[in-house]
Amino acid sequence: MAEPRFLLLSDVAAELNVSDSQVYHMVRSGELPAIKIGGRGQWRVERTRLEEYINHKYAETAEWVRDNPLAEREPE
Structure with a gap:
Protein backbone atom coordinates (compact mmCIF):
# COMPACT_ATOMS: atom_id res chain seq x y z
CA MET A 1 0.00 0.00 0.00
CA ALA A 2 1.37 3.42 -0.95
CA GLU A 3 2.04 6.01 1.71
CA PRO A 4 -0.37 8.95 1.70
CA ARG A 5 0.81 12.14 0.00
CA PHE A 6 -0.47 14.37 2.81
CA LEU A 7 -0.04 13.80 6.54
CA LEU A 8 -2.03 14.94 9.54
CA LEU A 9 -0.12 17.03 12.05
CA SER A 10 -0.38 14.10 14.46
CA ASP A 11 1.28 11.86 11.84
CA VAL A 12 4.10 14.39 11.46
CA ALA A 13 4.47 14.55 15.25
CA ALA A 14 4.77 10.76 15.39
CA GLU A 15 7.37 10.75 12.57
CA LEU A 16 9.48 13.39 14.32
CA ASN A 17 8.81 12.01 17.82
CA VAL A 18 7.60 15.40 19.10
CA SER A 19 4.26 16.64 20.42
CA ASP A 20 1.34 17.66 18.25
CA SER A 21 1.59 21.18 19.68
CA GLN A 22 5.25 21.43 18.61
CA VAL A 23 4.30 20.52 15.04
CA TYR A 24 1.42 23.01 15.11
CA HIS A 25 3.86 25.74 16.18
CA MET A 26 6.31 24.74 13.42
CA VAL A 27 3.52 25.00 10.85
CA ARG A 28 2.07 28.27 12.18
CA SER A 29 5.52 29.88 12.30
CA GLY A 30 6.25 28.84 8.72
CA TYR A 58 20.36 17.57 9.11
CA ALA A 59 22.32 20.20 7.15
CA GLU A 60 21.59 22.86 9.77
CA THR A 61 22.71 20.55 12.57
CA ALA A 62 25.91 19.56 10.71
CA GLU A 63 26.75 23.25 10.28
CA TRP A 64 26.11 23.90 13.98
CA VAL A 65 28.30 20.95 15.00
CA ARG A 66 31.08 22.16 12.69
CA ASP A 67 30.89 25.67 14.16
CA ASN A 68 30.65 24.47 17.78
CA PRO A 69 33.18 21.68 18.30
CA LEU A 70 33.32 19.82 21.58
CA ALA A 71 35.87 21.25 23.95
CA GLU A 72 38.68 18.83 24.56
CA ARG A 73 38.89 17.72 28.16
CA GLU A 74 42.25 18.22 29.76
CA PRO A 75 43.90 15.03 31.00
CA GLU A 76 43.43 14.43 34.70
Missing part, protein backbone atom coordinates in the same frame (compact mmCIF):
# COMPACT_ATOMS: atom_id res chain seq x y z
CA GLU A 31 9.18 26.63 9.74
CA LEU A 32 7.43 23.58 8.27
CA PRO A 33 5.43 24.17 5.06
CA ALA A 34 1.81 23.02 5.24
CA ILE A 35 -1.58 23.72 3.69
CA LYS A 36 -5.04 24.27 5.14
CA ILE A 37 -7.80 22.32 3.45
CA GLY A 38 -11.50 21.76 3.86
CA GLY A 39 -14.22 23.88 5.38
CA ARG A 40 -12.72 23.65 8.86
CA GLY A 41 -9.23 24.51 7.62
CA GLN A 42 -7.46 21.35 8.69
CA TRP A 43 -3.68 21.39 8.34
CA ARG A 44 -1.87 18.90 6.12
CA VAL A 45 1.85 18.46 5.47
CA GLU A 46 2.96 16.99 2.18
CA ARG A 47 5.28 14.02 2.73
CA THR A 48 7.89 15.45 0.34
CA ARG A 49 7.90 18.74 2.29
CA LEU A 50 8.46 16.81 5.51
CA GLU A 51 11.42 14.98 3.96
CA GLU A 52 12.84 18.30 2.72
CA TYR A 53 12.42 19.74 6.21
CA ILE A 54 14.24 16.77 7.75
CA ASN A 55 17.10 17.07 5.24
CA HIS A 56 17.35 20.80 5.96
CA LYS A 57 17.54 20.08 9.69
